[in-house]
Amino acid sequence: MRNIKTARMNVEAVQVMLASHPLWSQTIPIEPLLADASITALQKGDCVFRQGQRADYWYLVMCGRIDTLRIGIDGEDRILHHALPGQWLAPIVMFMPHRTYPVEARAAEDSTLCRFGRDNLHQTCLDHPQLALCMLALAADVLHQRIDDVDTLASTSAAQRLAAYLLKLANKTGMRVEFPLSQRQLAAKLGIRAETLNRLLADWQKLGYLEGRGRAWRITTPRALETLAGNVACPADGTAQALSAPIP
Secondary structure, eight states: EEEEEOOHHHHHHHHHHHTTSOOOOOTOOOOGGGGGGGEEOTTTTTTEEOOOOBBBBBEEEEESSSEEEEOTTTTOOEEEEEOOOOOETTGGGGGGOBBOOOSSEEESSSSEEEEEEEEHHHHHHHHOOOHHHHHHHHHHHHHHHHHHHHHHHHSSOOOHHHHHHHHHHHHHHHHHESSSSSSSHHHHHHHHHHHHHHHHHHHHHHHHEEEEEETTESSOHHHHHHHHHOOOOOOOOOOOOSSSSSSO
16 A cells, blocks of 8 residues: 555545535535645555554545455454445544544555544634534434434345345346345344255245345346335445445
8 A cells, every 4th residue: 555645636536526425515625625735646455454453534535446344252254334435434533532443444446545643633623613513413324324224224134135226236237236245244134044045045046036145246136026026225335325224
């Protein structure tokens, strides 16, 4: 991983991406946030920050994909969220009193980030209260998503959640879908056992709902999955802005 002082040619791209956030107000100045900004280039597998590390920076994903992971009490890494281009990474963590990252962030592919400092964010919020309100709105949005996720996990079956997840992927890529996670990681994300996930995929293949293996699948009978999913909303997987998971 290498840090590069923000070049003038990158400033406009950073400004556009910051201002494009749906919670960003036109009255919030961007220039103060760029005072200590730097561009960080990562290769696939590079760590942005580790769970428990001192939280001094937040980020804007300019290209690539950053996965956030939580290390469970069993020692297993569970991917919680995918931060995509134009999304923020860990701005709300900058206001946590313990000042440590609650998860790890890792590059899922070659990526470029713009890094901002915690202290500068605090000062800009003091100077421009509209930015502080933006951060509060972001935290409230993340909390709302987490409440919805908990309700979904508590009130639906494994088959419903998996069907909803497949259909959500299909909405973006068509009937050919590719899991962004391993099946073990996906099972943890959906709150089901890996054995249950494998069994459901195998059963749906036999019934003609799906074709494929591993991470690559084709949905052959979308109506069957729609019936299974019902009105289930799949847990957030990175489509929301900022780090819209336990580490906003």
